[in-house]
Amino acid sequence: MKKPKPKLALKEKEGVSPPEIISASVVENIQQFRKVQPSAKELVEGILEGNITALSRAITLVESTNSEHLAKANEVINACLPFANKSVRIGITGVPGVGKSTFIEAFGKYLTGLGKKVAVLAVDPSSTISHGSILGDKTRMEELVKDENAYIRPSASGETLGGVARKTRETITLCEAAGFDTIIIETVGVGQSETAVHSMVDFFLLLKISGAGDELQGIKRGIMEMADAIVINKADGDNIKKAKLAKTEFNRALHLFPAKKSGWMPTVSTCSSYTKEGIDEVWKTISDYLELTQNNHYFAEKRSSQSQYWMLETINEQLKNNFFNHPEIQHLLEENKKAVQNNKVSPFAAASILLEKYFKG
Amino acid sequence: MKKPKPKLALKEKEGVSPPEIISASVVENIQQFRKVQPSAKELVEGILEGNITALSRAITLVESTNSEHLAKANEVINACLPFANKSVRIGITGVPGVGKSTFIEAFGKYLTGLGKKVAVLAVDPSSTISHGSILGDKTRMEELVKDENAYIRPSASGETLGGVARKTRETITLCEAAGFDTIIIETVGVGQSETAVHSMVDFFLLLKISGAGDELQGIKRGIMEMADAIVINKADGDNIKKAKLAKTEFNRALHLFPAKKSGWMPTVSTCSSYTKEGIDEVWKTISDYLELTQNNHYFAEKRSSQSQYWMLETINEQLKNNFFNHPEIQHLLEENKKAVQNNKVSPFAAASILLEKYFKG
Numbered sequence: 001m002k003k004p005k006p007k008l009a010l011k012e013k014e015g016v017s018p019p020e021i022i023s024a025s026v027v028e029n030i031q032q033f034r035k036v037q038p039s040a041k042e043l044v045e046g047i048l049e050g051n052i053t054a055l056s057r058a059i060t061l062v063e064s065t066n067s068e069h070l071a072k073a074n075e076v077i078n079a080c081l082p083f084a085n086k087s088v089r090i091g092i093t094g095v096p097g098v099g100k101s102t103f104i105e106a107f108g109k110y111l112t113g114l115g116k117k118v119a120v121l122a123v124d125p126s127s128t129i130s131h132g133s134i135l136g137d138k139t140r141m142e143e144l145v146k147d148e149n150a151y152i153r154p155s156a157s158g159e160t161l162g163g164v165a166r167k168t169r170e171t172i173t174l175c176e177a178a179g180f181d182t183i184i185i186e187t188v189g190v191g192q193s194e195t196a197v198h199s200m201v202d203f204f205l206l207l208k209i210s211g212a213g214d215e216l217q218g219i220k221r222g223i224m225e226m227a228d229a230i231v232i233n234k235a236d237g238d239n240i241k242k243a244k245l246a247k248t249e250f251n252r253a254l255h256l257f258p259a260k261k262s263g264w265m266p267t268v269s270t271c272s273s274y275t276k277e278g279i280d281e282v283w284k285t286i287s288d289y290l291e292l293t294q295n296n297h298y299f300a301e302k303r304s305s306q307s308q309y310w311m312l313e314t315i316n317e318q319l320k321n322n323f324f325n326h327p328e329i330q331h332l333l334e335e336n337k338k339a340v341q342n343n344k345v346s347p348f349a350a351a352s353i354l355l356e357k358y359f360k361g
Numbered sequence: 362m363k364k365p366k367p368k369l370a371l372k373e374k375e376g377v378s379p380p381e382i383i384s385a386s387v388v389e390n391i392q393q394f395r396k397v398q399p400s401a402k403e404l405v406e407g408i409l410e411g412n413i414t415a416l417s418r419a420i421t422l423v424e425s426t427n428s429e430h431l432a433k434a435n436e437v438i439n440a441c442l443p444f445a446n447k448s449v450r451i452g453i454t455g456v457p458g459v460g461k462s463t464f465i466e467a468f469g470k471y472l473t474g475l476g477k478k479v480a481v482l483a484v485d486p487s488s489t490i491s492h493g494s495i496l497g498d499k500t501r502m503e504e505l506v507k508d509e510n511a512y513i514r515p516s517a518s519g520e521t522l523g524g525v526a527r528k529t530r531e532t533i534t535l536c537e538a539a540g541f542d543t544i545i546i547e548t549v550g551v552g553q554s555e556t557a558v559h560s561m562v563d564f565f566l567l568l569k570i571s572g573a574g575d576e577l578q579g580i581k582r583g584i585m586e587m588a589d590a591i592v593i594n595k596a597d598g599d600n601i602k603k604a605k606l607a608k609t610e611f612n613r614a615l616h617l618f619p620a621k622k623s624g625w626m627p628t629v630s631t632c633s634s635y636t637k638e639g640i641d642e643v644w645k646t647i648s649d650y651l652e653l654t655q656n657n658h659y660f661a662e663k664r665s666s667q668s669q670y671w672m673l674e675t676i677n678e679q680l681k682n683n684f685f686n687h688p689e690i691q692h693l694l695e696e697n698k699k700a701v702q703n704n705k706v707s708p709f710a711a712a713s714i715l716l717e718k719y720f721k722g
């Protein structure tokens with residue numbers, strides 16, 4: 001005898017007519033709405049009105065790999081550009097464990113309390129592997145996520161650093177056009193991501209905690225030199241004394257570096273994301289920086305050179321991609337790499353061989 | 362009345378027959394020899410025998426912009442490669458005034474005294490403007506220039522840094538094939554030349570002097586982090602005390618940097634090129650470094666990755682040159698730079714327009 005088929009929950013409505021209350025026209029309306037993608041013009045209008053749904057949809061287009069989406073994204077961005085640029089862009093970095101999320105939560109809440117509109121983005125090319133190590137879990141910023149003057153968007157993923165950087169920078173433009181006047185970009189000390197973030201912000205903040213022993217260990221080469229401010233987090237309870245010691249040590253270290261083009265002398269301060277002590281001082285520091293660099297025109301010059309940088313950087317990256325993905329080059333490259341390795345050919349002669357092939361076929 | 366034409370020295374031999382002692386056949390022989398360029402094979406043979414004339418001629422080919430010369434140079438280099446690589450390559454940098462020439466003279470003499478064969482090269486892309494600011498005047502190394510175990514070659518000029526770097530690196534190969542076991546490459550703190558030199562040497566030495574006030578001012582960003590040793594020169598007479606103080610300060614600063622991949626902890630020492638005090642210690646330091654990095658295989662790994670670096674770097678540079686020198690791109694680039702500047706188009710959209718033009722015409 002055949003076993004009776006188990007009744008599946010999904011099949012429960014089989015043979016049941018839809019209740020009269022769901023009219024066919026309503027269903028059609030909803031489906032219609034879902035299918036119709038807003039036009040670029042509609043998105044731009046929505047963004048300029050500060051509509052978060054329009055903003056999020058536009059960012060999704062920016063993050064798409066579909067070329068049609070990309071064309072539409074470019075249209076939206078170019079239309080938003082004249083309304084962007086009126087913000088302060090703050091980069092925040094620090095190794096895992098320094099409390100970036102709690103700091104951004106406390107700092108973001110402080111800023112919205114001042115009447116500011118805060119967008120929090122992330123650059124984390126590793127997020128495909130680590131499944132969103134930063135900002136992936138919005139629950140770590142549970143206060144800020146509920147704040148209607150804050151907008152949190154995790155890192156674009158599945159890409160090279162160049163790709164993530166492009167998407168983040170376009171997202172900045174969209175957020176600014178939507179009226180966000182303070183853009184926070186979080187990154188984590190992996191490879192070149194700090195350099196990328198440094199090249200898209202006005203102010204770069206290194207978050208640290210006081211630890212046992214040498215405070216300066218574990219700082220990646222070059223990060224110290226990039227920082228406009230070092231903030232020692234978790235300066236509360238038993239930690240306060242250690243944090244103050246760390247502050248002295250960092251201050252001494254910073255004085256060893258040559259002066260910055262901005263004319264700004266990097267600062268060191270302590271704060272607690274828990275007691276909120278020192279959070280206001282961070283904003284005070286950034287305000288001082290803005291005043292100095294807007295007066296000496298460094299602010300505008302830096303933004304302008306950052307734009308040029310990203311244009312040229314994108315070109316360079318694409319030229320390399322085209323070369324190294326060329327099928328005939330790939331084989332020849334391996335051959336020449338080996339020959340160089342074994343001192344059969346000089347690096348420059350090998351380069352000539354490859355370039356000849358590429359340009360002359 | 363016409364004034365009599367003054368008798369010019371150059372015209373003195375007018376009407377004078379050549380003395381009989383210069384036979385026509387000798388003249389012909391000399392002229393013949395001058396005209397005949399040695400073949401690539403002859404140059405290689407000469408170089409491997411340690412013939413300085415052959416070496417100098419080959420370097421001249423490397424420095425030539427003539428494509429025929431370049432092809433011949435490549436032939437010579439590739440033939441020399443299997444005999445190269447058996448040396449220690451030392452980069453020396455320091456701002457003007459620290460006494461690089463006198464240090465290299467004293468250090469070079471010390472090394473030839475140990476039975477070493479020393480080649481001194483320079484990377485100075487500014488030399489076209491400054492008419493050879495370093496090594497241009499060999500008289501500043503008057504002892505070393507007379508030493509038959511030393512070979513001094515000024516920086517290749519009239520070129521971009523990339524060009525000068527390529528020529529210097531090929532010259533290293535030729536010098537090594539000619540039996541030079543210690544290659545010193547001098548550079549001066551202009552722009553990116555330190556980075557280029559750092560990428561072609563085994564050991565990087567920063568030369569300093571003790572000055573009034575803060576010893577660390579005036580060091581370019583990143584140079585401290587590159588240094589395997591800091592040597593404080595001119596530690597003689599009244600300077601000894603100041604030099605010792607400077608040593609302490611540098612030592613403290615170096616400890617602030619993260620550990621090097623080589624496993625080597627950078628050293629600080631003092632020396633006097635005048636009294637020769639401390640010159641032997643510099644060589645001792647380099648010997649210690651060599652022992653460490655040869656044992657932990659970092660030495661070979663670094664050389665290998667340097668070769669790969671120069672191959673890829675040359676390719677990247679040529680790809681960019683080809684793009685930016687493209688006549689249609691040049692005009693479009695200016696247009697797009699302006700559009701980016703005026704927020705009419707995003708840097709990425711501008712890059713797309715340019716790349717489309719380049720690849721699709």
